[in-house]
Amino acid sequence: MSDISDLIGFDSLLSADERALRDSVRAFVDSEIKPHIATWYEKAIFPLELVPELAKMGLLGMHLKGYGCAGRSAVEYGLAGAELEAGDSGLRTFVSVQGSLAMSAIYKHGSDEQKAEWLPAMAAGEAIGCFGLTEPTAGSDPGGMTTFAHRDGGDWILNGSKRWIGLASVAKVAIIWAQTDGGVRGFVVPTETPGFAATPIEPKLSMRASIQCDIELSDLRLPESAVLPNVVGLKGPFSCLNEARYGIIWGAMGAARDAFEVALDYSKERLQFGRPLAGYQLTQQKLVDMALEINKGFLLALHLGRKKDAGTLQPDQISVGKLNNCREAIKIAREARTILGGNGITLDHSPLRHANNLESVRTYEGTDEIHTLILGSKLSGIAAFG
Ligand code: TGC
Numbered sequence: 079m080s081d082i083s084d085l086i087g088f089d090s091l092l093s094a095d096e097r098a099l100r101d102s103v104r105a106f107v108d109s110e111i112k113p114h115i116a117t118w119y120e121k122a123i124f125p126l127e128l129v130p131e132l133a134k135m136g137l138l139g140m141h142l143k144g145y146g147c148a149g150r151s152a153v154e155y156g157l158a159g160a161e162l163e164a165g166d167s168g169l170r171t172f173v174s175v176q177g178s179l180a181m182s183a184i185y186k187h188g189s190d191e192q193k194a195e196w197l198p199a200m201a202a203g204e205a206i207g208c209f210g211l212t213e214p215t216a217g218s219d220p221g222g223m224t225t226f227a228h229r230d231g232g233d234w235i236l237n238g239s240k241r242w243i244g245l246a247s248v249a250k251v252a253i254i255w256a257q258t259d260g261g262v263r264g265f266v267v268p269t270e271t272p273g274f275a276a277t278p279i280e281p282k283l284s285m286r287a288s289i290q291c292d293i294e295l296s297d298l299r300l301p302e303s304a305v306l307p308n309v310v311g312l313k314g315p316f317s318c319l320n321e322a323r324y325g326i327i328w329g330a331m332g333a334a335r336d337a338f339e340v341a342l343d344y345s346k347e348r349l350q351f352g353r354p355l356a357g358y359q360l361t362q363q364k365l366v367d368m369a370l371e372i373n374k375g376f377l378l379a380l381h382l383g384r385k386k387d388a389g390t391l392q393p394d395q396i397s398v399g400k401l402n403n404c405r406e407a408i409k410i411a412r413e414a415r416t417i418l419g420g421n422g423i424t425l426d427h428s429p430l431r432h433a434n435n436l437e438s439v440r441t442y443e444g445t446d447e448i449h450t451l452i453l454g455s456k457l458s459g460i461a462a463f464g
Contacts, residue, residue, distance in 0.1 A: 111165035133203030145197035160332030167435035168288030180207025246291035273298030327399035341414035
């Protein structure tokens with residue numbers, strides 16, 4: 079939340095440490111991201127040079143303990159994510175793929191050797207990670223994956239394709255989920271392994287300051303030590319998706335808040351018929367409706383974050399936050415664009431960029447439809463999928 083958007087005294091719900099962390103990330107976004115994001119977005123550049131800076135701020139794997147990670151709380155992780163996404167969803171996505179997906183997979187399910195080898199380097203930003211679950215024909219239903227790992231003596235041989243994998247072309251390590259004769263397993267794959275190829279998907283109308291890739295795995299040979307030893311089955315990747323989905327609850331509201339504030343500022347400056355737009359009742363209605371949803375969205379995020387820190391957050395409660403906050407954020411970003419009129423379709427202003435990014439955010443880590451069905455199942459006791 080920020081002073082301009084905060085109608086309910088949200089800041090009073092945060093500790094001094096939480097506010098300090100939030101403010102430092104906001105200052106970083108204001109000085110290092112916002113001045114350049116239009117260019118990165120237009121030219122489809124992911125600013126790799128920011129990775130060491132994000133690491134120095136302790137934002138990579140920030141909710142993990144040990145291994146050079148900052149050991150911050152879930153609420154602090156969320157606050158940081160909201161600020162990053164106020165800059166651009168692509169930057170928050172990087173921190174999420176690195177910390178919530180790739181590092182979490184190793185942290186939760188890896189061997190001591192895997193943790194020691196990868197987590198400190200990933201926390202320091204020296205090794206970028208990616209998380210290969212989705213496939214060209216298996217998105218909402220990861221159980222339909224066809225990537226297969228079979229045994230060859232003591233080794234594993236992987237074949238298959240992954241799609242929409244963030245950062246894969248710049249990653250040093252990929253967590254690849256594959257079917258085996260004994261169920262779904264996760265593999266820690268150094269991307270220099272022969273048989274690994276990642277190709278950025280282009281052109282995109284969303285997430286342009288980020289990288290999403292196709293991955294091809296062709297007779298990729300791994301030693302036994304590459305398998306994540308501590309999990310078998312889809313609960314492995316889902317346990318990591320819970321982390322990433324949680325971060326989105328906050329991030330989406332960060333994008334919405336930025337879109338709203340840009341529209342609010344513009345409406346106070348822009349004159350039509352001799353008066354500022356903000357003086358018109360129709361504009362005030364839009365501004366108030368946006369602000370209400372932003373305040374409610376941040377409250378929801380904080381409530382779920384406190385539950386996560388208390389160890390009581392359930393996966394279906396994450397679906398409440400992911401579904402609601404993505405849905406409201408995209409409405410807010412689009413509504414903010416209307417206040418900017420024709421100027422809102424340029425990259426001089428953030429709302430349409432945020433709205434376009436949020437098309438991806440509402441789609442990855444479980445679409446609106448999947449989270450609706452998770453909640454429909456929770457309410458009715460009847461699963462509409464599977
Ligand atoms: P289901 O039979 O219900 O469950 C299989 C096993 O998984 C367990 N499980 C969970 N565990 C932890 N957290 C959760 N949220 C879990 N959900 C399920 C479950 O208990 C079971 O365990 P066990 O021990 O009994 O085997 O599985 P299902 O396939 O029927 O589930 C249905 C559904 C729709 C909920 C699930 O398939 C789903 O969530 N689908 C959406 C998948 C998704 O979010 N895909 C997007 C991935 S994003 C990506 O790959 C790109 S990474 C981002 C980037 O790189 O930018």
